[in-house]
Amino acid sequence: MGAILNVFRLRIGGVLAQVVVLLSLAVYSSYGGGCTFPEGWTGRWFQSGNNGLIDINSTHIQSKGECSETESYDKFLLYDRSEDCYRCMVIHEKHKYVLQYKETYCSPKDSLSTICELISGDAPLYSMFRKEPRPVPQQCPFHPAPFTFTYNRGSSDCTNPPSRAESCTDDSRLLLRYMACPDVPGTESNIEELVCLATWKEGSTRYLVGKIAQVQRRNSIVSDEDTYRCFIYKGQHSDKSMTYYIAQSGDATCNGLSSPTDGSRTMKLTNSDDEHNRCHFPSWIVEHHKWYSLDRTHQYRFTTKNATLKIMNEDGSVDEKRLVCHSILEHKDKKHITLIAHVTMGCESGHACLKFYRREGNVLELQPSSNLTELAQDACTAGHQMPYITLITTSLTPMRCPIFGRYSVLNSLADRRQRRQQLAIGAAAEGSGGGEEAGRQCAPGEHDRASLGCGAAQDSIEFKSPCGDSTVYTCYGSWSEGGVGFLIAAPVARSSLHPRTFCFMYSTAARNETATAGAGGNGGGGGGAPLLALSAVSRSCNRSMVPGRDGDKAYNLTINGTCEQSSKYNSLSHRLAPAAALVVALIAACVR
Missing domain, CATH: 2.40.128 (Lipocalin)
Structure with missing residues (x-):
C-alpha cells in the first residue's frame, strides 16, 4: 500500500508541475515575449517626428512594446508593459534599410486578429529608415548620366x-x-x-x-x-x-x-550626352583592360565596352576618377591618339584632353590636361600643362636593352648618399678610436662598374660594387625622344608585395659638361671625353629630370669596352679612350 501511495504522489506531483509550467507560460505570454522579430530588423532606426532613434531587437520595439504574438510574418501583437495594453502592428520590409507599418491604438487584451481588424485602410503609414548599423549606399537607378x-x-x-x-x-x-x-x-x-x-x-x-x-x-x-x-x-x-x-x-x-x-x-x-556611345578607346590601349602606374599606386581599368576608364587606388578600394570617351580628335598610326573625355572626380566633373602614346606593347604614356573645362570643345585648347604618366601592365615581357657595353661608374647619386652615411659612421668611430679602420671599410651598394645589355638575352643591366654585391635590372621596353633615351626596367630581386619598376633616362655629354651641370663627385676632367648620363625614376618618365643628375638614382658612366671584351681589358680602359668615344658617339646617334 505504501508503494502505491508513493507512485500516486509522484504522478500527482508531476501533474502539478506541468500545471505550474503551463500557468507560468500563460502568464509570460500575457505579458509579452511570445514571438520574435526578423533578425535583419535589429538595429537603430530613424522615423520622422520621433525624438531620437528607435531601437529594435529580437523581441522589442522601443516605445511600442514586446512581441507577444505574430501571424503571416507581418502582423504582430505587441504588449506595452508601461501602459498594460496591446497594439497591433502590420510591418512590411520594403528594403533591408526601410520598414513601413500601420498600427492600432493601445487597447485591452484581445486576440491578434480582433485587434488587427481595427486598422482601417486609410490609417497613417509610417516609414522607418535604418541608421545603425550604418547602411551601405546602392547604385542610383538614374543612368546614364549626365x-x-x-x-x-x-x-x-x-x-x-x-x-x-x-x-x-x-x-x-x-x-x-x-x-x-x-x-x-x-x-x-x-x-x-x-x-x-x-x-x-x-x-x-x-x-x-x-x-x-x-x-x-x-x-x-x-x-x-x-x-x-x-x-x-x-x-x-x-x-x-x-x-x-x-x-x-x-x-x-x-x-x-x-x-x-x-x-x-x-x-x-x-x-x-550620348556621344560617348559612339566613342571608344582604341584596341591598342584596351588590349590590356588593366594598367598600372609605374610605382603601382594607381590602377587604370577600362570598362563599359571600352568607352570608360576608371582610375582608382592600387587595391581598387576607392574610385578616384572616371573618364568617359567623348570624342576622338586625332589618331596616328596606332601609336598616338588625342581625345576628349568627360571626367568625374567625386561629384565634380568636366572635360579633359587626353593624349595616349604607345611606347611598347606593355608600356603606355598618358598625357592629361591639367584643368577641366565645362565645354568639350575647350578641353584641348593650347596652354594647358600636360605632364606624362607612365603606365605598365602586369605581364611585362623582357626585351633587348637599348644600351650595350661595359662601363665604369664615375659617380652616382646613390653612391654619394651612401658615402655621406659612411663618413658619418667613420666620424663616430673616430671618436671612439676606430676611425681609420672604419674609413677603409667597403660601402655595400657603392657601384664602380656596370654592364649594360650584356649576357645571352641582352635584356639586363647590372651595377657592381667593389664589395662584390650587384644590382640587376631587366629591360622591358624603350624609346627615344628629343635626344634622350627612355627605358622601362625593374630589379630582378624585388619584393612581390611592393614591386618597383623604374624609368631609366639616359643621354650622352662631355665630361666637363656633366661636371658643370652639377654631377659633382670625381667625374671632372678627362679633356671632354663623352659620358653616358643615366637616371632612374620610380614614379614616371619625368621630362624635367636631368639624366645623371636628378632622380631616385643617378649615374655618370664612361665606357670600358664591349660586352664581348673580357674584364682584363677593362682594366686598360685608359688606353681605349678613342674607341670608347666612338662607341658612346654611336650610342648618342642611336638615341637621337
Whole structure:
C-alpha cells in the first residue's frame, strides 16, 4: 500500500508541475515575449517626428512594446508593459534599410486578429529608415548620366535655363545642379547631392529612399528630418535618349506620393550626352583592360565596352576618377591618339584632353590636361600643362636593352648618399678610436662598374660594387625622344608585395659638361671625353629630370669596352679612350 501511495504522489506531483509550467507560460505570454522579430530588423532606426532613434531587437520595439504574438510574418501583437495594453502592428520590409507599418491604438487584451481588424485602410503609414548599423549606399537607378532636367516646386516648370544632373565616381551619388528661372517664382540656383540608399517596387510603381545634402552648406549641421527623402520614379527609353519622371516627398516620409508626376517637387531628367556611345578607346590601349602606374599606386581599368576608364587606388578600394570617351580628335598610326573625355572626380566633373602614346606593347604614356573645362570643345585648347604618366601592365615581357657595353661608374647619386652615411659612421668611430679602420671599410651598394645589355638575352643591366654585391635590372621596353633615351626596367630581386619598376633616362655629354651641370663627385676632367648620363625614376618618365643628375638614382658612366671584351681589358680602359668615344658617339646617334 505504501508503494502505491508513493507512485500516486509522484504522478500527482508531476501533474502539478506541468500545471505550474503551463500557468507560468500563460502568464509570460500575457505579458509579452511570445514571438520574435526578423533578425535583419535589429538595429537603430530613424522615423520622422520621433525624438531620437528607435531601437529594435529580437523581441522589442522601443516605445511600442514586446512581441507577444505574430501571424503571416507581418502582423504582430505587441504588449506595452508601461501602459498594460496591446497594439497591433502590420510591418512590411520594403528594403533591408526601410520598414513601413500601420498600427492600432493601445487597447485591452484581445486576440491578434480582433485587434488587427481595427486598422482601417486609410490609417497613417509610417516609414522607418535604418541608421545603425550604418547602411551601405546602392547604385542610383538614374543612368546614364549626365542629364539635363526641368523641375517644378508647385507653381510651374523651371525649364530655361535647364538644370543639370551629373554622376559621381561613386555610383550611389548624383549631383543635382538647380538653375534659377527668371520667369518662375520661388526658383533659385542650388547644388544638392543625392545619396541613394534603397529602392523597391510595388506593382508598376518604383520607390527610392535617399539622403539630400546641400553642397554649398556641406559643413553645416543638419538633422535627419532635413536630409531623408522618398521618391517615386518612372523611366522611359527611346532610341536616342532616356527620360526619368521623378516625384520627391516634402519631408522625411513617403507620404504624399502617388505618382512620378505628383509630389512636393517633381523633375524630368533627360540624358543630355550620348556621344560617348559612339566613342571608344582604341584596341591598342584596351588590349590590356588593366594598367598600372609605374610605382603601382594607381590602377587604370577600362570598362563599359571600352568607352570608360576608371582610375582608382592600387587595391581598387576607392574610385578616384572616371573618364568617359567623348570624342576622338586625332589618331596616328596606332601609336598616338588625342581625345576628349568627360571626367568625374567625386561629384565634380568636366572635360579633359587626353593624349595616349604607345611606347611598347606593355608600356603606355598618358598625357592629361591639367584643368577641366565645362565645354568639350575647350578641353584641348593650347596652354594647358600636360605632364606624362607612365603606365605598365602586369605581364611585362623582357626585351633587348637599348644600351650595350661595359662601363665604369664615375659617380652616382646613390653612391654619394651612401658615402655621406659612411663618413658619418667613420666620424663616430673616430671618436671612439676606430676611425681609420672604419674609413677603409667597403660601402655595400657603392657601384664602380656596370654592364649594360650584356649576357645571352641582352635584356639586363647590372651595377657592381667593389664589395662584390650587384644590382640587376631587366629591360622591358624603350624609346627615344628629343635626344634622350627612355627605358622601362625593374630589379630582378624585388619584393612581390611592393614591386618597383623604374624609368631609366639616359643621354650622352662631355665630361666637363656633366661636371658643370652639377654631377659633382670625381667625374671632372678627362679633356671632354663623352659620358653616358643615366637616371632612374620610380614614379614616371619625368621630362624635367636631368639624366645623371636628378632622380631616385643617378649615374655618370664612361665606357670600358664591349660586352664581348673580357674584364682584363677593362682594366686598360685608359688606353681605349678613342674607341670608347666612338662607341658612346654611336650610342648618342642611336638615341637621337
